[in-house]
Amino acid sequence: MVDGLETSGHQALGGALEDIRAFCTVVELGSISAAARELGETKGGISRRISRLEGRLGAALLARTPRAVSATEEGLLFHAKARAALGLLEDATEGARASRSVPQGLLRITAPVDMGIDLLPPLIVAFRARHPQIRIELLATDTQLDLAANRIDLALRASADALPDMNYRASRIAAFQMCLYASPDYLASHGHPAAPEELPEHALAICRGLEGGAPLVLTDRRGRRSEIHANPGLRTTDFSSLARLLAAGGGIGVVPDRIARPLLDTGRLVRVLPEHRLAEGRLYAITLAGLEAPARVRVFRDFLRETLSG
Numbered sequence: 001m002v003d004g005l006e007t008s009g010h011q012a013l014g015g016a017l018e019d020i021r022a023f024c025t026v027v028e029l030g031s032i033s034a035a036a037r038e039l040g041e042t043k044g045g046i047s048r049r050i051s052r053l054e055g056r057l058g059a060a061l062l063a064r065t066p067r068a069v070s071a072t073e074e075g076l077l078f079h080a081k082a083r084a085a086l087g088l089l090e091d092a093t094e095g096a097r098a099s100r101s102v103p104q105g106l107l108r109i110t111a112p113v114d115m116g117i118d119l120l121p122p123l124i125v126a127f128r129a130r131h132p133q134i135r136i137e138l139l140a141t142d143t144q145l146d147l148a149a150n151r152i153d154l155a156l157r158a159s160a161d162a163l164p165d166m167n168y169r170a171s172r173i174a175a176f177q178m179c180l181y182a183s184p185d186y187l188a189s190h191g192h193p194a195a196p197e198e199l200p201e202h203a204l205a206i207c208r209g210l211e212g213g214a215p216l217v218l219t220d221r222r223g224r225r226s227e228i229h230a231n232p233g234l235r236t237t238d239f240s241s242l243a244r245l246l247a248a249g250g251g252i253g254v255v256p257d258r259i260a261r262p263l264l265d266t267g268r269l270v271r272v273l274p275e276h277r278l279a280e281g282r283l284y285a286i287t288l289a290g291l292e293a294p295a296r297v298r299v300f301r302d303f304l305r306e307t308l309s310g
Contacts, residue, residue, distance in 0.1 A: 016052070016053055016056060017086075017089070018049065019049040019050070019052055019053040019056075020053060020082050020085075020086065021039070021086060022035060022039060022041070022046050022049040022050060022053075023049070023050050023053055023061060023062075023075075023078075023079070023082070024079055024082055024083050024086060025038055025039060026046065026050065026062065026069060027062075027071045027075065027076075027079045030068070030069075031068065031069060032046050032047060032050075032069060050062060057078070059072075059074045059078075060072050060074065060075070061074060061075035061078055061079075062075055063075075102295055103131055103133070103134055103295040103296045103298075103299045104133040104134060104295075104296060105134065105135070105294070105296055106134075106135045106136075106137060106296075107134050107135065107136050107137070107153050107154070107296045107297065107300055108136075108137045108139065108150075108151060108152045108153050108154075109136060109137070109138050109139065109152070109153065109154050109155070109156070109300075110138075110139040110140075110141060110145050110150070110152050110154075110155045110156070111138070111139075111140055111155070111156040112140070112141070112142050112156070112157075112158070112238065113140050113141065113142055113237075113238045113240060114238045114239040114240035114241075114243075114256075114259050115140070115156055115158075115259075116138060116140025117140070117240040118239075118240050118243070118258075118259045118261075118262055119258055119259065120138065120140075120156075123303075123304065123307055123308075124136055124138065126307070127300060127303050130303070131296075131299060131300075134296050134299075134300070139152070142237070142238065144157070147168060147286065147287070147288055148288060153287065153293075153294070153296070153297045154285055154286065154287050154297055154300060154301065155168075155285070155286040155287075156173070156283060156284070156285060156286070156304075157170075157283075157284050157286055158176065158256070158281055158282070158283050158284070159281055159282060159284065160178070160279045160280065160281040160282075168286045168287065168288060169286070169287050169288065169293075170284045170285070170286050171284065171285045171286075171287070171301060171305075172282055172283070172284055173282075173283045173284060173285050173301070173304050173305050173308060174258075174282070174283045174304070174305065174308035174309060175280060175281070175282055175283070176256045176257055176258045176280070176281050176282070176283060177256070177257045177277045177278075177279070177280055177281075178254050178255070178256055178257075178277060178278040178279045178280075178281065179254070179255065179256075179257050179260070179271060179272075179274075179276075179277050179278065180199075180218075180252055180253070180254060180271065180272040180273050180276070180278070181243070181246050181252070181253060181254075181255050181260050181263075181264070181269045181270065181271060181272060182246055182251065182252040182253070182269065182270065182272050183246060183247050183248065183249050183250075183268060183269060183270070184267065184268075184270055185249050186203075186246075186249045186250070186251060186252070187270065187272070189249075190202060190203070192272070193252070193272060193273060195226075195273075196218045196226035196228050196273060196276060197226065197228070199216070199228050199230055199252065200228065200229070200230040202251060202252050203233050203234070203250065203251030203252065204230050204231075204232040204233065204234075204251055204252055204253065205232055205233065205234035205235070205236070205242055205245055205246060205250050205251045205252070205253035206232045206234070206235055206236075206242070206253060206254055207235070207236055207237070207238065207239050207242050207253075207254070207255075215227040215228055215229045216228040216229075216230065216254070216278060217278065217279075218273065218276040218277070218278055219276065219277060219278075220275050220276050221275055226276070233251065234250050234251060234253070239255050239256055239259045240259060242255055243255050243259055243260050243263055243269065244263075246263075246269060247263050247268040247269055252272050254278055255269075256281070258283075258308070283308070285301045285304065285305075287301070
């Protein structure tokens with residue numbers, strides 16, 4: 001009889017967890033009245049729950065007499081498995097609630113390749129030292145992965161413009177600037193450009209996203225703009241590759257300051273025309289919209305904002 005319940009009742013039981021809980025409480029306390037007091041319901045409400053459950057299963061789970069109720073053989077077998085299932089469900093519920101307040105578990109992050117190479121590694125190591133209970137999986141790709149479909153907790157995206165409307169929540173983490181860089185060796189051999197107008201005389205390298213007929217627009221600290229038309233000799237798919245090409249002497253190129261910083265700190269790159277910049281942008285943390293993000297996501301997002309705020 002119970003085997004039949006297991007095969008035919010799975011779908012029907014999907015919306016009947018409270019009915020099952022009421023039945024288990026009646027069996028454990030020995031009466032409908034006691035179960036009603038325990039669950040904060042009326043006797044009639046508990047009786048209707050059990051009748052509804054028996055109707056779904058097509059089996060009598062309780063034997064009722066004027067003075068008492070007792071589980072039938074089918075009821076006892078059902079209770080044993082139902083109580084175990086409810087215990088697992090309660091554990092899962094507590095785990096889900098804990099994830100809202102306790103930073104722990106697996107944190108899946110996606111970011112563009114250049115951030116995954118030059119920006120995130122030291123930050124992730126420092127974050128793990130602070131939160132060793134959080135495991136991190138980094139997906140470095142220039143493909144904008146769907147968070148829900150790929151079970152991603154947080155995506156980092158950079159934009160010089162406002163992000164388009166999407167079904168995600170975007171939190172601003174930090175600002176960055178697009179600046180000109182070159183290696184000391186290149187500048188020693190070819191000279192330092194003293195003004196934007198001298199850039200076309202140099203070897204230029206750009207990231208592929210900047211190619212096209214549009215000029216490079218530089219702005220100085222007084223807000224004066226210079227439009228430069230040049231034909232770059234080198235193009236790359238990401239800013240990390242571009243920064244290393246520049247460090248190898250490939251010319252002068254446009255790189256976000258946060259990507260160039262490791263090579264700048266070691267002296268492999270230097271700023272060119274430091275009074276000028278090309279554009280300002282913002283780094284965003286993208287998370288699923290709706291309810292508050294799990295604690296592991298919130299603490300990582302706050303850590304990035306704190307660390308990159310300078």
